[in-house]
Amino acid sequence: MGGHGAGAALRASSVGSFAEWVLRGIGQVFLQNNPLTGALFLLGISLSSWVAGVFAVIGTVCATGTAMLLGVPRDSLARGLFGFNGTLTAIDLTFYLRHDWHLLAFVVLASAASSVLTATLQNFLNSNHVPSLTAAFVATTWLFLAGLKQFANLSGSRTAVIRAHLPHEATPTAASLHPQDLLTGFFNGFAEVLLQSGVWAGIVILLGILVNSRISAAAAAVGSLVGFGTAWVLGFPVQVMAGGLSGYNSVLTLIALGGLYYLLSIRSALFAVFGGILSVVVSGALATVLAPVGLPIVTAPFVVTTWICLFAASSLTGLRPIHPDDAGTPEHNLQHAGRTWDSTEPHRFGT
Structure with a gap:
């Protein structure tokens, strides 16, 4: 006591x-x-x-x-x-x-x-x-x-400091993908959000998310896999995927859209996966745009992608947006989903 x-x-x-x-x-x-x-x-x-x-x-x-x-x-x-x-x-x-x-x-x-x-x-x-x-x-x-x-x-x-350079066209790599690359890429996808690397760092960070929300932890895990898989299909270098650099923006995007700023449903879950895929494309685009000035993309793909998906909320009538001031954990949002909605503030929970 x-x-x-x-x-x-x-x-x-x-x-x-x-x-x-x-x-x-x-x-x-x-x-x-x-x-x-x-x-x-x-x-x-x-x-x-x-x-x-x-x-x-x-x-x-x-x-x-x-x-x-x-x-x-x-x-x-x-x-x-x-x-x-x-x-x-x-x-x-x-x-x-x-x-x-x-x-x-x-x-x-x-x-x-x-x-x-x-x-x-x-x-x-x-x-x-x-x-x-x-x-x-x-x-x-x-x-x-x-x-x-x-x-x-x-x-x-x-x-x-990144050396400024004109963007160049990527060429196919001869390196093959191994199961170990998937393992390290998966956990580095969490670590790289905090600009770190290492399987143990990724495990502890994923555990940290799990402590607060099981849904967000699941969304983060799916996000890392989505980022890795999309990068593999699109032909990103193996070292980029294994380093988690193709997955960390997707991790954040899935967390944001997967039950946090949209109420969790089958539609919003699929929309979140779409956002994760899109974030990888945005990563490639921003890497090209920023190359001439020598600046890193950091989490800009996550921000751009999530903003695109949230600014569209008023037109996406199949999804239920949540105002940032009302957003808790996805579990909290689901618990309060039964509350009436204020017709003048469709993004907010009513009283």
């Missing part, structure tokens, strides 16, 4: 609340509002790279702290909605700068900027009943990576 009371007191304290917001922010990378899920994601990141794990915390803390200082509503902070873009931004920047104080300063600035961009996008998209997803991460990453080419004190520290 004493331990339980101490734990409750810690969670009720300012420090405990902020720590919970940070963990929820990490969990929201996969659209999961659960601190235990966030803790497992952090463990998965650290299994792949302890440096990435440290900077994931730094980025989430800076993004959440900035939002708190600027007066973001407490409900949004408590759901981690202003933390996850900082998580991803910080991890991504660790690939492009030498690990010194320049990187730390750049991460703090970029993570803070991600919170402002999150607010901007939420204000712009809310009237259309569409979530901002990881768009703030994508925009912040592109902005800060593009700037590296002009900053003399940073450009000399670059370690892996």
Whole structure:
């Protein structure tokens, strides 16, 4: 009883609340509002790279702290909605700068900027009943990576900035696909969402999703398989598929469309699979478009594909959309499906 009371007191304290917001922010990378899920994601990141794990915390803390200082509503902070873009931004920047104080300063600035961009996008998209997803991460990453080419004190520290090049046509590869490639590709599909790799990292991350929602975990698993299979049919290189690079956007797309922002049904499940397939095509298209400027696609295919599928909601009368403010887990959404719908707000649950 004493331990339980101490734990409750810690969670009720300012420090405990902020720590919970940070963990929820990490969990929201996969659209999961659960601190235990966030803790497992952090463990998965650290299994792949302890440096990435440290900077994931730094980025989430800076993004959440900035939002708190600027007066973001407490409900949004408590759901981690202003933390996850900082998580991803910080991890991504660790690939492009030498690990010194320049990187730390750049991460703090970029993570803070991600919170402002999150607010901007939420204000712009809310009237259309569409979530901002990881768009703030994508925009912040592109902005800060593009700037590296002009900053003399940073450009000399670059370690892996993509070299700008004209897009070239892919040629068939002679490498054959082995069962081991499917196994590693499947689990790397989860790890690569957090810019990591490794079967154990993928297993822990999938477990983290499962802790919060069995339906979302199933959607993520299908998404990884859909991404891998679509890439194989289209002729992606084997190393790309085995590395999870063909599946991670599909994983996120299936989670978003498979019961989260559309009520789960046979139609919405098939629509989610369609979205996962489309995300692979969008990945190829964006890789071609961004090649001349040397920027990575990161999670842009997920954002573009999911937005396409959600902006169409008012015309897709066979599907039942859910307003981002009302979206819980797919299980929660199904439990509340019997509530009447407000005819003036067809995306929202009625009272």
